Amino acid sequence: MPHAIGPAVKIDTARGTFNVARRNFVDPGILQAEHDRIFDHCWLYLGHESELREPGAFLTRAVGGRNLLFTRDNQGKLNAMLNACPHRGAQVCRERSGVAKTFQCFYHGWVFGTNGALRGLPGADAYQPDFQQRPETQMTHVPRLECFRGFVFVNFDRDAVSLEDYLGNAKEYLELVADHSEAGMAIVGGTQEYAIRANWKLLAENSFDGYHAATNHATYLDYLKSTTGGLVPIALSGTGRALGNGHGVVEYKAPWGRPIAQWIPAWGEEGKARVDAIYQKLVERHGEARAERIAHSNRNLVIFPNLVVNDIMAVTVRTFYPKAPDLMAVNGWALAPQGEHADDRQARLYNFLEFLGPGGFATPDDIEALEQCQAGFSNMREAPWNDISRGMGRQTPAYDDEAQTRSFWTEWNRRLFGDQA
Amino acid sequence: MSHKTPLTRSDIEDFLFAEAELLNTWRLPEWLALFTGDGVYYVPSTDVAPMASPENNLFYIADDHFRLSERVKRLMKRTAHVEFPRSKTMRLVSNVRILAQSEDSLSASAAFITYRTKDAVTDTYFGTHYYQFARDDAGLKIREKRSMLASDGLRAQCRISIII
Numbered sequence: 001m002p003h004a005i006g007p008a009v010k011i012d013t014a015r016g017t018f019n020v021a022r023r024n025f026v027d028p029g030i031l032q033a034e035h036d037r038i039f040d041h042c043w044l045y046l047g048h049e050s051e052l053r054e055p056g057a058f059l060t061r062a063v064g065g066r067n068l069l070f071t072r073d074n075q076g077k078l079n080a081m082l083n084a085c086p087h088r089g090a091q092v093c094r095e096r097s098g099v100a101k102t103f104q105c106f107y108h109g110w111v112f113g114t115n116g117a118l119r120g121l122p123g124a125d126a127y128q129p130d131f132q133q134r135p136e137t138q139m140t141h142v143p144r145l146e147c148f149r150g151f152v153f154v155n156f157d158r159d160a161v162s163l164e165d166y167l168g169n170a171k172e173y174l175e176l177v178a179d180h181s182e183a184g185m186a187i188v189g190g191t192q193e194y195a196i197r198a199n200w201k202l203l204a205e206n207s208f209d210g211y212h213a214a215t216n217h218a219t220y221l222d223y224l225k226s227t228t229g230g231l232v233p234i235a236l237s238g239t240g241r242a243l244g245n246g247h248g249v250v251e252y253k254a255p256w257g258r259p260i261a262q263w264i265p266a267w268g269e270e271g272k273a274r275v276d277a278i279y280q281k282l283v284e285r286h287g288e289a290r291a292e293r294i295a296h297s298n299r300n301l302v303i304f305p306n307l308v309v310n311d312i313m314a315v316t317v318r319t320f321y322p323k324a325p326d327l328m329a330v331n332g333w334a335l336a337p338q339g340e341h342a343d344d345r346q347a348r349l350y351n352f353l354e355f356l357g358p359g360g361f362a363t364p365d366d367i368e369a370l371e372q373c374q375a376g377f378s379n380m381r382e383a384p385w386n387d388i389s390r391g392m393g394r395q396t397p398a399y400d401d402e403a404q405t406r407s408f409w410t411e412w413n414r415r416l417f418g419d420q421a
Numbered sequence: 422m423s424h425k426t427p428l429t430r431s432d433i434e435d436f437l438f439a440e441a442e443l444l445n446t447w448r449l450p451e452w453l454a455l456f457t458g459d460g461v462y463y464v465p466s467t468d469v470a471p472m473a474s475p476e477n478n479l480f481y482i483a484d485d486h487f488r489l490s491e492r493v494k495r496l497m498k499r500t501a502h503v504e505f506p507r508s509k510t511m512r513l514v515s516n517v518r519i520l521a522q523s524e525d526s527l528s529a530s531a532a533f534i535t536y537r538t539k540d541a542v543t544d545t546y547f548g549t550h551y552y553q554f555a556r557d558d559a560g561l562k563i564r565e566k567r568s569m570l571a572s573d574g575l576r577a578q579c580r581i582s583i584i585i
Contacts, residue, residue: 194576346477349477361491
């Protein structure tokens with residue numbers, strides 16, 4: 001339990017202000033409390049089921065400070081295990097991904113099935129006869145693993161509420177993404193792995209912040225204007241929504257192309273025919289209103305604490321974990337309809353790279369902004385508060401208000417400080 | 422077509438050293454002019470196959486010529502915030518090898534180390550550049566530059582906001 005030196009979050013409804021202490025971004029005690037009270041109890045995104053297609057497929061991934069081995073076992077079932085040999089603790093699997101029949105720990109040679117069960121060990125006769133069957137000689141599974149529409153989550157708290165209860169109102173938005181295609185969605189090959197020298201919560205805030213686009217992303221907007229044929233004449237406009245449990249979303253119209261299914265002149269007449277056909281299919285499957293929403297609305301979704309699913313000019317899935325109060329590791333993936341036309345896939349990936357990722361025309365300026373915030377927080381003794389009041393008291397918060405950000409911080413504060421907050 | 426003398430490694434080194442100088446000194450429009458009108462620039466993510474295509478794999482950078490010229494335009498603006506004030510950069514190019522050449526084309530590889538310093542923090546990018554050149558009587562132009570990072574992603578460098 002961190003010792004509160006003053007409130008971490010300060011809300012004054014009469015004055016219409018919501019303030020967040022800059023200490024929350026720099027204090028190692030706060031980070032430790034976040035590990036204990038957030039990352040050890042919240043549902044955390046592990047991966048997408050499309051990443052493990054066949055029995056024996058596996059990948060290793062860091063989640064919530066653990067190194068996990070994520071497998072589809074030879075029965076086709078998904079498993080998430082702590083990647084540590086039950087014998088002496090070495091990482092059993094040292095590869096990034098692949099397909100395996102078994103995993104052998106290279107240290108003493110213990111062999112495990114794709115579900116983590118001990119299959120054999122050298123010199124078994126030196127142990128008692130039932131040794132290989134004991135629970136403590138099997139690889140340890142993450143206490144909870146649950147899936148929702150292809151998104152696979154883990155929880156290190158055996159007693160956590162179900163994933164669906166945890167996601168709550170956010171389910172609606174994951175479904176809108178999962179419904180892009182009847183063929184299902186899949187992660188595209190290639191991971192963007194980078195870092196930001198800033199506190200992890202700054203990226204949660206930034207990922208669904210509609211307010212910063214005009215200035216922070218001025219060059220990206222310039223770029224969009226100069227693309228062949230220009231843009232569709234749609235102004236940025238929409239709403240922000242607090243979803244409860246710390247989740248939040250902004251949903252808005254925007255002038256860029258969406259392979260699902262908003263055409264721009266740069267894609268030509270052939271592209272228009274394909275986008276029209278995709279749209280027609282969406283109408284058939286979901287009706288006009290939902291099809292319109294899937295195709296023409298953009299959504300930046302943050303699932304507390306650290307999963308971003310942005311359904312914008314492409315679909316990005318992003319996680320970010322603290323390595324220190326002022327450093328986070330970020331993973332970014334592209335999610336796309338399975339079996340999408342090659343030209344649409346290319347347009348999608350180029351859309352993605354134009355904006356997103358550490359080499360894009362926009363994300364590097366976000367990285368700069370977050371690092372400059374972190375640098376600014378050095379002044380927190382004399383300048384202690386961040387303001388996220390925008391749109392407070394508005395009946396329907398706009399996409400560039402900060403209602404969704406207040407949702408994040410309200411849950412953060414509740415989890416860290418409970419009733420004393 | 423006139424018969425051209427085969428190019429030597431030192432011809433390629435001269436070209437690559439001059440390219441590095443243009444980038445080190447932020448003369449990006451001049452650097453862009455080293456490319457053919459359809460020249461492309463790729464930085465693949467580090468978990469894809471070596472010659473993976475950006476059409477179905479997520480890269481860090483996959484610029485066709487239009488996007489590359491827009492990248493240059495953007496980097497020359499004060500509103501490219503990540504490069505304002507501009508970082509100081511230094512490129513070392515080594516291990517240059519000609520892989521193949523004909524009358525009108527040449528492919529080469531070169532090891533690189535690129536240092537970028539901003540706000541007293543220095544980031545290091547390293548790996549191999551693969552070049553596809555077009556050759557005519559006027560000399561060489563870059564048809565494709567593919568910079569393959571030898572790091573695990575950009576965990577240490579955070580961003581790739583410069584041309585490496």
